[in-house]
Amino acid sequence: MSETSVVIIASDSEQRAVLQVLVDGTSVARVVHSSATFPLEAADPTLQRIQSTNADVILVDIPAANPTLALRSIELLQAELPDIAVFAVGTMSQPQIIVNAMRSGAREFIERPSTTTDLLEAFIRLSASPRKVQREEVRGKVFTVVNAKGGSGATTVAVNLALALQSAHGDTALVDIAPLGHSALHMNLKPLFSVADAIRNLHRLDHSLLESFMTRHEGGLQVLAGPNTPVLVEPSTSEFARLFDMLVSHFRYVVVDASTRMDATTRLVSNLSATVLLVAHADVASLWSAARIQQYLGDAGGREKVRLLLNRFRKIPGFTEADAETAAGMKLLWKIPNQYFAVSTAIDRGVPLMQQNHTEIARAFIGLAGRLTENDVDVKRTTWSLFKTV
Numbered sequence: 366m367s368e369t370s371v372v373i374i375a376s377d378s379e380q381r382a383v384l385q386v387l388v389d390g391t392s393v394a395r396v397v398h399s400s401a402t403f404p405l406e407a408a409d410p411t412l413q414r415i416q417s418t419n420a421d422v423i424l425v426d427i428p429a430a431n432p433t434l435a436l437r438s439i440e441l442l443q444a445e446l447p448d449i450a451v452f453a454v455g456t457m458s459q460p461q462i463i464v465n466a467m468r469s470g471a472r473e474f475i476e477r478p479s480t481t482t483d484l485l486e487a488f489i490r491l492s493a494s495p496r497k498v499q500r501e502e503v504r505g506k507v508f509t510v511v512n513a514k515g516g517s518g519a520t521t522v523a524v525n526l527a528l529a530l531q532s533a534h535g536d537t538a539l540v541d542i543a544p545l546g547h548s549a550l551h552m553n554l555k556p557l558f559s560v561a562d563a564i565r566n567l568h569r570l571d572h573s574l575l576e577s578f579m580t581r582h583e584g585g586l587q588v589l590a591g592p593n594t595p596v597l598v599e600p601s602t603s604e605f606a607r608l609f610d611m612l613v614s615h616f617r618y619v620v621v622d623a624s625t626r627m628d629a630t631t632r633l634v635s636n637l638s639a640t641v642l643l644v645a646h647a648d649v650a651s652l653w654s655a656a657r658i659q660q661y662l663g664d665a666g667g668r669e670k671v672r673l674l675l676n677r678f679r680k681i682p683g684f685t686e687a688d689a690e691t692a693a694g695m696k697l698l699w700k701i702p703n704q705y706f707a708v709s710t711a712i713d714r715g716v717p718l719m720q721q722n723h724t725e726i727a728r729a730f731i732g733l734a735g736r737l738t739e740n741d742v743d744v745k746r747t748t749w750s751l752f753k754t755v
């Protein structure tokens with residue numbers, strides 16, 4: 366691998382010095398310029414100076430207390446110098462900053478305090494992924510399914526939605542991040558690997574390794590299974606961010622079963638989603654919980670993409686859909702009928718409803734998949750990418 370030339374932008378002088386030592390310590394990269402100011406407009410002399418260095422990478426240090434200027438600068442660098450990869454350096458304790466950095470165009474998010482190994486791995490990943498190829502990659506769309514209350518039906522919805530998307534469009538993945546992964550059980554799959562394996566191998570994860578951790582369902586749906594015992598040490602949100610970057614670069618649609626998991630990871634994945642399907646029943650306690658969860662997930666913005674999905678729906682005299690929307694404080698996206706016998710038999714047998722064609726409930730999932738993809742003329746164009754490629 367040829368030597369990578371690096372520009373450092375950090376307002377803090379100590380951090381600038383630390384980064385310089387770490388970069389030089391990798392032995393595969395060398396600092397060619399460092400700056401204390403964040404360029405904020407195209408005419409900024411700092412920008413011209415950076416351009417003249419012909420650098421491969423710009424490391425932008427995002428201060429925890431005031432990230433705004435650094436994030437604006439990443440956006441400008443991405444727009445003005447699209448051939449240079451931007452790596453953001455920041456704290457992992459603020460998932461929103463990670464997401465914003467990636468959306469602004471950062472290719473990598475490196476934790477502070479950083480190590481030489483972190484940087485070395487990022488440089489290797491960069492050299493291993495020719496940018497021209499990445500530019501043409503598919504960037505898929507994520508749909509996350511969460512419960513308003515335990516047992517509302519998130520797994521049933523995630524599994525059948527994923528199968529409906531797979532049968533209509535192909536190229537679909539189901540990722541189980543629930544506290545205990547039930548989705549493989551719903552499909553009678555016996556996964557050998559799980560999300561945890563993919564995350565443990567992030568440093569060398571490419572498309573084929575990712576697929577080898579997934580279990581294929583007969584119709585082609587690829588399932589990245591959840592844990593089969595409760596997990597004590599959870600991966601960090603940034604590791605999930607990287608895993609999802611890989612998933613959206615490989616699959617057209619990624620359905621996530623979060624079920625009752627309510628933590629920074631579900632929040633991050635919700636942030637990355639085109640739509641979050643909040644599964645509730647049409648009763649007061651369930652709708653009350655839905656409103657609370659929407660608030661939690663949408664705290665950092667994006668509340669409007671959290672949509673209500675009424676499961677086990679049946680008409681109740683005197684209670685309208687508008688009443689449900691008012692109680693939950695969000696728009697109704699879809700309804701799935703109440704069919705206890707059909708649903709519980711499907712789960713017990715491991716033969717999902719979508720495999721039992723022509724039933725009313727299978728039609729409801731086909732309709733839901735259609736609704737979520739109705740504007741996707743071209744998935745590449747209509748979706749964002751987590752790690753914008755340069």
Ligand SMILES: Nc1ncnc2c1ncn2[C@@H]1O[C@H](COP(=O)(O)OP(=O)(O)OP(=O)(O)O)[C@@H](O)[C@H]1O
Binds near residue numbers: 515624678
């Ligand atoms: N549309 C439906 N009609 C009737 N029963 C349903 C429907 N959807 C789900 N159920 C029932 O609800 C139960 C829970 O379903 P599921 O496992 O999908 O829920 P979950 O919300 O993922 O649960 P958990 O909180 O454990 O993750 C199932 O046993 C199933 O029989």
Ligand SMILES: [Mg+2]
Binds near residue numbers: 519520521543624
């Ligand atoms: Mg579940």
